[in-house]
């Protein structure tokens with residue numbers, strides 16, 4: 001019906017960037033979406049590495065236009081690609097990051113202490129990946145269960161002896177897990193809340209699986225940090241939502257869950273760890289930190305459209321600065337290689353149009369990525385030894401959240417005068 005109108009009516013007053021939403025609705029509150037937060041063009045799925053056999057085939061590209069809902073302030077991408085397609089053969093194995101393992105180990109100690117977890121407790125992790133975190137609870141004698149939709153990483157968890165159910169989490173899975181294993185005393189999910197298209201089904205499932213006096217903890221990148229630190233490259237199809245405490249409190253409250261504490265973490269460029277419980281479990285009091293952060297988000301402007309409107313130009317400026325640097329380096333005959341093949345690197349490289357004309361190759365410690373090519377840009381992924389073999393002038397660090405760790409690991413590039421480049425928050429050469 002609407003297409004016949006488009007065919008017969010002249011196009012007037014068309015937005016230079018993107019037409020209005022075409023009927024997109026907020027995944028939490030169902031309000032129509034009409035405000036663009038940032039438009040990064042189109043990209044392929046950021047974890048879908050191209051194998052040598054696929055080099056002559058096409059890749060599907062999907063839009064990366066991010067909306068902000070002016071009713072609940074949930075920042076979101078439409079579900080262009082289903083999670084089944086995205087996570088079917090996921091290439092990210094948490095255990096390959098040393099600092100992330102350390103983060104997980106400290107978390108398990110802190111939770112065991114704070115909530116008195118012991119042999120009688122049950123810990124359930126949503127999106128448990130390769131068992132990188134549950135292994136620490138298990139070795140403390142606590143009963144664990146992982147729920148992980150990506151079959152290949154779940155297999156790695158099984159190999160570690162971590163019981164893992166290969167399912168997407170939601171109301172249906174919650175009901176069957178509660179029946180087969182019992183309710184969860186600690187229900188956790190790190191970097192998963194942003195990855196679910198049906199956020200109501202996911203949080204509704206947590207409500208069902210949580211023991212009466214149980215605790216939920218979730219970590220997710222903080223939208224305020226994304227904006228303040230210009231982390232637009234963390235936008236990709238796997239991340240359906242970009243979360244503030246303000247929006248997440250609304251989602252949890254709609255499902256009878258109260259956020260009783262919140263911590264700000266440095267992981268992934270600035271994350272929140274929220275603590276939630278049933279709204280009826282009042283002997284777990286709400287700490288002053290919740291109201292304090294909610295107030296700071298309001299001061300930042302999280303509930304004003306104008307705050308979101310300035311982000312796009314900041315992003316376009318970053319693209320121009322990075323291209324300026326690369327053009328100058330190449331004009332001077334210098335070589336640039338990448339370090340890492342994270343999802344965020346692919347958003348950056350595709351948005352900026354950077355291929356092997358600027359970056360010869362990238363390296364990654366994950367052997368499953370080596371020998372393949374980055375999606376879209378087709379930059380080869382090699383073993384880290386390729387850096388010592390080729391002695392590049394510049395190493396562009398793609399996972400900028402691990403820049404300190406990587407700069408130490410690769411300090412040997414100083415021997416031949418090599419330098420590091422970090423593109424975000426702003427271009428830096430050191």
Ligand SMILES: [Zn+2]
Nearest residue numbers: 026029069072
């Ligand atoms: Zn909304």
